[in-house]
Amino acid sequence: MTAYILNLSCPDRQGIVHAVSGFLLERKGNIEEAAQYNDPDTGLFFMRVQFACDAVGQDELRAQLATFADTFGMKWTLHDTTQPMRTVLMVSKEGHCLNDLLFRVKSGLLPLDIRAIISNHREFYQLAASYNVPFHHIPVTAATKAQAEAKAYEVIEAEGAELVVLARYMQILSDDLCKKLSGRAINIHHSFLPSFKGAKPYYQAHDRGVKLIGATAHYVTADLDEGPIIEQDVARVDHSKTVEDFTAQGRDTESQVLARAVKWHSEHRVLLNGHKTVIFK
Known part of the structure; x- marks a missing residue:
């Protein structure tokens, strides 16, 4: 049946x-x-x-x-339920989340059909090729941001993507693109939101002497790092850790948090409730 x-x-x-x-x-x-x-x-x-x-x-x-x-x-x-979710992944220079998602899909742990990878850098074209996923290098500068987003959206629409995952894609999306991707774009932020929004959250956390660092997977909205939260987790740190230690330790947390959020979304377990989510695990 x-x-x-x-x-x-x-x-x-x-x-x-x-x-x-x-x-x-x-x-x-x-x-x-x-x-x-x-x-x-x-x-x-x-x-x-x-x-x-x-x-x-x-x-x-x-x-x-x-x-x-x-x-x-x-x-x-x-x-x-027999149809895997058509997905486009976006990444910059940090590839741990990208690599984790690709491996989970290949291992049958995520019901996704990865249609393309979009990046503003060339670092991961070989990784994409090893999984037989088309790789689209779309550079972004302040002068070309609008054109770059238009090209990225063309790829997303051409692939019929139901989900877009910002797997450490370190570019702020325009309000227009956020609206076009509303409810179908997930971002991983390397902080336990709402703390330490924006750029370099590990540096902000280290400067404040926190004892816990975290990661937050959330839907993308025009309000930076304020979209409905899907999943979060933390890792314990102490005064002896450097910013580099925070960053290295946080990678595992980021990958796991993003994978769980993507899994729940791809299994249609996440329902939007205003600026919050209802998740049937």
Whole structure:
């Protein structure tokens, strides 16, 4: 049977779970996994359902879902679980996150179809070639930023990318590109946001004498380093560590945090709730 993931959100009211279950039952759908959350602050209801169904074709199922969802004022998405998520990776000169993601995909640990790698430097074209992934070198300067972003977006659209991962891509995206990629671009920031935003967070952290350094994976928005947070983690440090020690120790944390965020997104486990996220792990 074809397996699907249905994500939905709507104003909370009684009977939503019963109605969704009944809708799937009427179409001979078998629920394999389900999770829900009622947000008391916003009054919104969130639900993720994984189910199998062959009695109704996908197009017809979508049409019937649209009619059903109108009754509850739902925002919803439906995904076929057999289709890996088409993804474009972007990177600059730090390749630890890129290398980690490529290895995880090759090992079958991430349901991604890596369509391209975009970089403003040439360092990782051989790494891309070793995984048979097209590599696009698009240099960026202050004078050419708009043209470079236009070229990058052409690649993203040409590959039909559902997800763009900034795997230590050290360029600030324009407001226009952020809007175009809204909800489908994930960034890894080498700090435990909201602390130490912007450039050189390890230097900022070292200067403040912190005892914990961290990493934050978040959705990209026009507000720098303030997008909805998906995942975070920390590593302990002390006064004897240099900035270089912070940077080296932080690489593992960054890679793991980004991998978890990408995995949850690619499995459609992350739902946006304003400037926050609901994650059904």
